[in-house]
Amino acid sequence: EEKSTRSNNIVCDNGSGYLKIGYSGDSFPLFTLQAIVGRPLLRSGEKIDGGELKDIMVCDETTDYRSLLELSYPLKEGIVNNWDDMELVWDYAFQKKLKLGSLSDKNVLLTEAACNPKKNRIKMAEVMFEKFGYAGIKFAVQALLSLFCEGLNTGLVMDSGDGVSHTIPVSDGYVLGDYVKRLNVAGSHVTAYLGKLLQVSGYAFNSTSDYELIRHMKENACYVSYDINRDRKLARDTCVVNMEYKLPDKKKVIIGRERFEAPECLFNPMLVDIEKPGIPEMIFDTIIASPLDSRAELYSNIVLSGG
Numbered sequence: 001e002e003k004s005t006r007s008n009n010i011v012c013d014n015g016s017g018y019l020k021i022g023y024s025g026d027s028f029p030l031f032t033l034q035a036i037v038g039r040p041l042l043r044s045g046e047k048i049d050g051g052e053l054k055d056i057m058v059c060d061e062t063t064d065y066r067s068l069l070e071l072s073y074p075l076k077e078g079i080v081n082n083w084d085d086m087e088l089v090w091d092y093a094f095q096k097k098l099k100l101g102s103l104s105d106k107n108v109l110l111t112e113a114a115c116n117p118k119k120n121r122i123k124m125a126e127v128m129f130e131k132f133g134y135a136g137i138k139f140a141v142q143a144l145l146s147l148f149c150e151g152l153n154t155g156l157v158m159d160s161g162d163g164v165s166h167t168i169p170v171s172d173g174y175v176l177g178d179y180v181k182r183l184n185v186a187g188s189h190v191t192a193y194l195g196k197l198l199q200v201s202g203y204a205f206n207s208t209s210d211y212e213l214i215r216h217m218k219e220n221a222c223y224v225s226y227d228i229n230r231d232r233k234l235a236r237d238t239c240v241v242n243m244e245y246k247l248p249d250k251k252k253v254i255i256g257r258e259r260f261e262a263p264e265c266l267f268n269p270m271l272v273d274i275e276k277p278g279i280p281e282m283i284f285d286t287i288i289a290s291p292l293d294s295r296a297e298l299y300s301n302i303v304l305s306g307g
Contacts, residue, residue, distance in 0.1 A: 010100070010108045012093065013142065015306075016075050017162025017187055017215075019059075021093045024109065031097045037085040038062040038069030058092040066212050067248075077163035077184055078113030079120050087131060094132065107136035114141050114159070114166045114180045141175055143168040146305035154294065155301030158283060160266070162187040165279065165306070167286040171294045179289045181282045185269045186306070191215045193272055194222065194262035203253060217245055217255065218262060225260040232257065 009024035020029035038061075040053040053065060062069055074085035094100050108128060112121065121139060128134045143157035147170050157168045165183040169176040195205050195214045205214055221243050225231045235241045235257035245253045265271040267278040277285065287298045 008106045010094075010098070010106060011111075012090070012108055013111045014075060015161045016073065016078060016164070019089060019093055021098060031093065033059040033089070033093060033097070034062075035059070035075050035086075035089050036062055036071055036073055037082075037088055038065065038071050040065075041068055041070055056088065058088050058096075061092075071212070075163070077186075078161070079117065080124070083123065083127070087127060090127075090132065103133045103135070105135055107138070108134050109138045109140060111142045111145065112139050113161075113164060114143055114168045114175060115177065115182065116141075141168070143305060144170060144173075144175055147301075147303055148173075150301075150303055152301050152303070154297045155303055156283065156287060156298040157303045157305055158279065160186050160279070160304075160306040165266070165282075167279075167282045169286055169290045169294070169298055171291070171297075176290055176294075179286055181286050183269065183274075183276050183279070183282060185265055185272060185274055185276070187218075189265055189272050190222070190262050191218050193265045194218050194258055197258040197261055198253070198255075201258065213247065217253070221245060221255050221259050222262050223260055224263045224266075228260070228264065231260050235260075 007023060011020075011022055011024055011029070013020040013029065015035065017035065018032055019035045020032045022029040022031065036059060038057040039055070040057075053068060054061070057065065057069060062071065072082060072085055074080060074082040074089060080086045094103065100106065110124060110128070112124075116139075124139075125137055128137050142161075143159040143166065146159065147153070147155050147157050152170075153173045154171050155169075157166075157170065159166045159168060163184075163186050165186045167181045169179050191211065191214050194217065195211065198205060198214070205211075231241060239256075241259060242254055242256045243259060245255055247253060267280060269276045269278055283302065287295055290298055
């Protein structure tokens with residue numbers, strides 16, 4: 001695209017954990033930001049190690065001060081639950097990061113989860129037009145965009161983000177909405193379950209800042225086991241799966257079987273007290289429920305997305 005056109009078309013991918021933002025036509029987002037807002041537990045304005053706590057800290061402003069902040073996540077399970085904080089996150093992305101200035105001549109593509117409630121979409125449009133002043137807005141289902149990126153018009157997208165997982169069948173570029181399945185187990189549940197497993201092992205993690213620490217631990221140490229019984233035997237009989245993780249205070253945590261046990265809640269949601277089928281059953285059930293003439297292509301084109 002021409003530079004002027006490129007700079008007028010913004011892409012904003014809204015996730016429960018991360019917000020990704022950049023320009024239409026680029027292969028990758030310019031910024032990936034944690035969708036997070038922090039407010040100080042101490043008095044604002046207090047200087048800490050050369051920095052300063054502000055009344056409100058947004059996205060990567062919170063990184064160095066998380067132990068001193070009460071953290072909130074304005075978007076949960078794909079739906080905005082705190083509009084004031086969500087506006088702070090968007091404003092930070094548009095103005096502090098992209099430095100867009102006036103938005104009256106710009107358009108924005110907003111991604112949304114499958115089956116996003118209509119009232120959520122209407123409110124989002126209202127905020128973009130009235131608060132930020134965009135000239136135009138388009139909504140697109142995240143899973144559909146993921147499929148298009150693979151050069152496919154028909155397929156099944158397994159989309160698992162931070163707050164919610166969906167199986168979304170797509171035929172000839174259209175989401176088959178009647179057959180979409182949703183599971184309220186995703187990345188944040190893996191993080192919470194990892195924290196629970198670590199507590200059982202004798203480590204104490206409690207505050208919201210500890211949650212961010214556990215998330216980092218998950219992203220660097222956890223993996224999905226190909227053979228859970230084999231890995232459990234290895235963890236029981238050897239130290240092969242053990243990994244040393246350094247905490248910010250220089251203490252060390254040894255993570256063993258927790259590395260592969262935590263992600264198991266995606267396949268067995270009962271581990272986090274949710275009585276729903278896991279991801280493999282969701283994929284199968286979605287395809288079986290879909291129109292007969294599209295099933296073969298759905299089986300052939302399964303795309304994993306999220307993050």
